[in-house]
Amino acid sequence: MPPPPPDASTDAGTETTPESATESSSADRADVQDTLDLRLPDELIALFGATSGPTSGARSGAADAQTDAHGERPAHAGHIGSVTPRPPGRAPAPSAASSADDLLDNVADWGPATTSAGVFQLVPVRIERDLPLISRWMNDPAVAAFWDLAGPDDVTQAHLRDQIDGDGRSVPCLGVLDDTPMSYWEVYRADLDALARHYPARPHDTGLHLLIGGVADRGRGLGTSLLRAVADLVLDHRAACARVIAEPALRNTPSVSAFLSAGFRFAAEVDLPDKRAALMVRDRALRAVL
Template sequence: MKPVSHLDSYRRHATADAPPIPELTDPWQARVARPDGYDLHLIHRWNQAPHVAAFWRQAWPLPRWEEQLRAHLDGDDVRPLLISWHGRPVIYAELYRAARDAVAGCYQARPHDLGLTLAVGELAMTDRGLVRSLLPRLTDALFEADPHCTRIVMQPDVRNMRAIKSFEAGGFMAADEIMLPGKLALLMVCKR
């Protein structure tokens, strides 16, 4: 009898659908960000904030953010999310299929691997333990939403020690330094 590999599950599912929208438990909620109105203006403002712009490098004009969000929502590769804590939006996140992103050139990405980028939008909400509290709940919800996903990756800028420490505290482990367009990043992984 041939031994069964944990990889057999994802091999049978060589392609993956759009990233799932996680169902979080209180006090957290996640929803798809809209490319207009309140969501657009909030995401634009957060990306102008120096603590976000320094590492995301997306302090774009409002029309470019509208275009970016619409492109994400029209495709199957990225889902822009607003994550709320006690009903208040505090984090902008992008959930993506790592195998269809530049990060796939830096490690052996599997079709169902998920990638995650996130930023706490308001400077006053940083250093409160929000990310380290959110990440275990978020990764559990993502693994539950996609049973074929075995890894979630993040790729913070190596200079962003605040984020790296929060991601480690939230269950991600450093794997390797990688070169991505525009930055030297730390590949971080959370396994099922």
């Protein structure tokens, strides 16, 4: 978790509805099917004792995987040299997957997906190439309202660097549609994230955060199409993953609507450090019918 606001809202770009007053004491009682699996995944056991990496959801306020615009900042410096500008309309070449990326089954190798809007591909971020573009998106007021990363380039750089230099549980990517970078995504292991403290996580749950960069791409249902495509990529390439997870702000009605249109179901209301979220779940078992 934009025509609701970004993709971080399925077709819009700003929050327009008041937060629901409905209270839920725990995400654990939201769906009887979402029972807690007490078997710890091997990756989590291996991470015990190590310095925790960046969190994509609960630790920093969680980003909205908004379907048509932006999202809310998930939790996750230094100076870089000059960046060679990329010609408009040219997609960045996929970078080689690192061994750490094995936690997500090598996102760089997932390849393209054909959507109603064109051919779409996730391309892992390279800071020296992509920072100016992503930082510009983060300074769009509609995006900044959710991600809280407005400011000089080094603000966005620190957010990206935490993930790229981490243990591979979160992979920041550009979304490239018909050879044009037009969105920013984070694919992360929800079961290894601080978010797992707030819902009954299962091994290999995979989370999504999303923002649509260009104003012209927001508010027309594009986010919904891309959310469905990326969720399908996750399920196609991560055989151990039974569920794709997102946690848009509950008050962000357009974003929640986008997820529902993309085949996710509403599972619970979840209190995260910086927002009350709608836990959205796309189940592998229901993939053919939703």
